[in-house]
Amino acid sequence: MSDYTSILQREFPKIDTELLTYVVGVLTGSEEDFDSGEDIFEAVGDILQSVDCDRSEESVRALCEQFLNIMKNNGVNVERKVLNAPVNIEEMARNMERLDKDMQSIWVVNKDGSNKVDSKKLGKAEAKLQQKQEKRQEVNKHGMIPVAVKLQTATASQVTNKKNTKLDQKGLNRSMDIKIENFDLAFGEKVLLQNANLLLSFGRRYGLVGRNGLGKTTLLRMIAERQLQIPSHISVLHVEQEVVGDDTPAVDSVLECDTERTRLLTREKEILAALNSGVQDSALSNELSDTYAALQNIEADKAVARASVILKGLGFDADMQLRPTKSFSGGWRMRLALARALFSKPDLLLLDEPTNMLDIKAIIWLENYLQTWPTTILVVSHDRNFLDTVPTDIIHLHSQELEAYKGNYEQFEKTKTEKLKSQRREYEAQMAHRAHVQDFIDRFRYNANRASSVQSKIKMLEKLPELKPVEKETVVTLKFPDVEPLNPPVLAISEVSFRYNPEDALPIFKGVNLSATSDSRICIVGENGAGKSTLLKIIVGQLSTIHGNIVLHRGLRIGYFAQHHVDHLNMNVTCVGVLAELFPGRPDEEYRRQLGSFGLSGPLALQSIASLSGGQKSRVALAKMCMAEPNFLVLDEPTNHLDIETIDALGRAINAFKGGVILVSHDERLIKVVCKELWVCGNRTVRAIEGGLDEYKREVYKEIEANSSI
Known part of the structure; x- marks a missing residue:
């Protein structure tokens, strides 16, 4: 047994034989290609993380460094010297073939300064080089993209109005409406928009909709970066990046967005410090009075309460609001970024899938909050209920153009x-x-x-005007594997309790009872942090329980779609390459057929993961999950990033699937389409609820009303 095998079996006891053989083969067969632990991580890091999703990236990187040390001890890595100028090895070899063949290295320098070559060793080196090139070609054939490939970038071009430009430069343009005319948008060689026009009237709320991969997120980014010209006096805020984690409390992180308030409070402290030190200056006293008036004018005294209300609506309780931002996960930091945007109230607020990080309770609160938003909103969302509640207008991106409609999504x-x-x-x-x-x-x-x-x-x-035939949008189809249903019982959880740390006073769950069959369509809801994802990890065996029993059918094959499954995809490979990495040795036709069943056919299957939209990446992750032909699906937030048509297709695919399904989702439309049983996580348990989603929403509305009246 090799050192690699023993380490992998020790660190990943659940790794299957096929995957183990593949990883060891990569490590032993490509040792000379690895110059650092980072190289090893790029080769096998994602695969190891997929084996154990709870394992941190840092621990996997440390393991890759351990593999590198083994290679060094085996004499694989030698010191590499950087030459000052290019060297033509082939020409040098021809000139040196006459030299001594018995030297111990390929190139040596005699005392007289002449070079000698060992032709045998040179031949071996050339053979190894040829072998390495063939190996790389073989890898590329299965969908690997060389790391040095330059990723495509978005570009925008626009015909500007000289009159408006001059007015803007002179500061005479005070209109709050945004009119972007005759602009093109492209991503690499792909044209996304051509001769498009976008009009955003101040105070209106616009929902931007369209199929995955057409350029909605790219359009928001171009507006935020002002690559598309908009009046300079209009402030724009794009909620895209999560808040940086540091020691700043969450509520202070939100308050910092009001730069005017922060400046006035800082100046107030400076003036008071000067006056308290005995400085007698009437100008300072007058400035202090002006500062107090300015603070009163912007209602600075209400800022803390306003920030607290926003944070509470987005799920931050009183204790969480005082915690440092570095203590929160990426999802919660994205909520902080949203809270900061809502607090600062820019003239144009750009939101990209704001409901992805929220539970149903927080979504309901956000819908209510945005209905009274005073400035302009442009939001990309695939949540049907959100689009029916928030927007006053819908902008439809299709056929490389933007088409505006009055009303919400239903009216659109x-x-x-x-x-x-x-x-x-x-x-x-x-x-x-x-x-x-x-x-x-x-x-x-x-x-x-x-x-x-x-x-x-x-x-x-x-x-006669030339009319074009109306193009029919292709129907999105998703297809889960055809499997035989299992006889009950398929899955049973009895009196299960769980806690992450034995020292924790209270468990995450206590006394949970859950059963499922091949006919089950169980939807799990609850607030973020209530344990929905934890429950799924217990079901799939990634977490061990402290009490209780879990009984699984011996023929059960679970397909698990993790909430952040998309983040673990290797960005440097194609869609085909993703499947080839995890299931090597199969013909490309099988990989492409699998991708085609999730709407990734033709050229899409050969695109790099990095060039895909969020929804297309989700489809790749679903295709990857189904390669093992599971007969029971456990799906954690599968609708994130999917467009409306694909979410509808997902609902149809789930209903057509012959195995059982346990689903965590906040998409009300999907829940209503597929749900037969509704389970609510909360108060350290999981309970079934009579009346389904409508009854759960009534409970949430009552809680929101009770909190708002306090």
């Missing part, structure tokens, strides 16, 4: 359907009219008595 769907019907009828009527006129022209083209009529008809056809 009705209007769009009627518009498409009308366009289709108009196109069909014109085609029938053209055919009728053309028939007249063809029949009497050579009839002298009808010559004038024929010419009149030809001119009439030339003047």
Whole structure:
């Protein structure tokens, strides 16, 4: 047994034989390709993390350093010297072939300064180089992208209005409306928008919708970076990056966004310190009075309460608001970024999937809060209920253009359907009219008595507007594996209790009872931090319980989609490469067929993961999960980043699946489509709720109203 095998079996006791053989093969077969622990991590890090999702990235990197030490001890790594200039090895080899062949190294320098070459060792070195190149070509054939490949970037071009530009430069443009005309947007060589126009009226709330990969997130980024020209006096805030973790308390992190308040309070302290030290200056006293007036004018005394209300609505209790930002996970820091944006109230607020990080309670609060938003909002969302509640207008991105509709998403769907019907009828009527006129022209083209009529008809056809046929959007299809249902019982949890640390006074769960069959469609809801993801990890065996029993059917194969599964995809490989990494040795046709069943066919299957949209990455993760043909699905927030059409397709795929499903989601539409049982996590237990999602929402509304009245 190799050192690599023993370490892997010790650190990852659940690793299967096929995966173990593959990882050891990579380590032993490519030792000379690894110059650092980072190289090893890039090769096998994602695979090891997929074996144990709870294992931190730091511990996997430490393990890769351990593998590097083994390679060094085996004499693989030698010191590499950097040359001052390029060297043509092939030419040097030809010139040196006559030299002594018995030297101990390929290149040596004699006392007289002449070079010698060991042709045998040179031949071996060239053979190794050829072998390495063939190996890299083989890897590339299965979808690997060389690390040195330059990733595509987004570009924007715009025809600007000289008059508006001059007004803006002189500071005379005070309009709060945003009008971006005649602009193009591209990502690499792919054109996303062409001759597009975007009008955002001040105080309106716009929902930006469209299929995955069409450029919604890219458009928001171009606006935020001002690569598309908007008036300079309009403040823009794009909620995209999570808050940096440091020692700043959460509530102070939010308050810091009000730079004017922070400046005035700092100046107030400086003036008071000067006056208290005995400085007699009437100018300072007057400035202090002006500072107090300015603080009163911006209602600085209410700022802490306002920040606290926003944080509480987004799930931060009183204790959490005082915790340093570095103590929160990435998801909670994204909530902090959202809280900061809501607190600072920019003229244009850009939100990209704001509900992804929120539970149902926080989503309801955010919907209510944004309905009274005083400035302009442009939000990308695939949450149907959110789009029905918040936007006053919908902007539809399709066919490289932007089309605006009044009303919420429900009204948009009705209007769009009627518009498409009308366009289709108009196109069909014109085609029938053209055919009728053309028939007249063809029949009497050579009839002298009808010559004038024929010419009149030809001119009439030339003047008719050219209508394009209405393009039908392709229907999104997702397909889970065809499996045979298992006889019950399939999964049973009895009196399970769990805590992360034995020292914790209270467990995460206590006395949980849960059972599932091949017909189960169990949806789990609850506040963030209540233990939904923890419960799923217990079910799939990633976490061990302290009390209770878990009984699984001996034929059970669980497919687990983790909440952050997308983050663990290797960005430097293609979609095909992702599947080839985890399931090596299969034909490319099988990988592409699997990707095709999740809407990633044709050129998409050969794109790098880094170039895909968030929704397309989610589809890759789903395809990866289903390669092992599971007969029971455990899905943790699978709708994150998926567009509305794909979420609908996911609902249809779940209902068509012959195995059981346990699902954690905050998407109300999906829950209503697939849910047969609703389980609520909270108060250190899991309970079934009669009345389903509607009853749970009534409970949430009552709690929100009770908190707002305090």
